[in-house]
Amino acid sequence: MENPKQKAKMYQCPKCHKHDLKRIVSKKNGKPYWICQGPTEVCDAIFSERDGEPLLLTFGDPDPTCPCPECNAPMRIVKGGQYGDYWSCTAYPKCKGALDIMPDGALPPLCPEDEEHGPMRIRPGKEGMRFLGCRRYPECTATLEIDGSPSKKQNGGEA
Known part of the structure; x- marks a missing residue:
């Protein structure tokens, strides 16, 4: 029979590696x-x-070739997130900049309507289909299919 006062399993913090x-x-x-x-x-x-x-998340090394769209600090890949792997700003928590990772491992394309809006975000669509949407939605409603082609919505069809 198990002891009800048995100590629960302890986990070490994967971020600081110092505390439980x-x-x-x-x-x-x-x-x-x-x-x-x-x-x-x-x-x-x-x-x-x-x-x-x-x-538990695992953090990759900072990548100076991938600047944060919010503060320009280097970003790093975070694996094991609730919604999958993603790029995170190394200045977190001061900066909350994050980028999705495309299915092929690349960064998302820039907004086709205004590149200054930065990389697009992977968003959930109808019936489980995902698409790329501008990170400045609702100010900008630009969308693309995950493969980079214009979405049906942009071409005058229904998305």
Whole structure:
């Protein structure tokens, strides 16, 4: 028979590698999440939960050839995110810049209506189909199919 006071499995924070993670249940929506127990000045990591365990992310090395569209700092690939892998600004949490990774591993194309809007975002569409939309939506409604061709909506059809 299991001891009810048996200590729960401990997880080390993959961001700072110094402190353990603590499971918290949100008072707002009742969903559990995990936080680093270190001081927030040292590590402010927060992780979602999947199957009762923290959804641990792995961080790639900063890539100076991929600047953040928000602050121009180098970005790095984050693997294991709730919605898949993505590029994240190395200045996080001061900068929340993030970019999707296309199915072929490339960065998304720039907005076809105004390149200053930056790389497009992968967005959910009807019936599970995904498409690329301008990151400045609703100000800009430019869309592309994932393969880079103009969407049906842009060509006058229904998306």
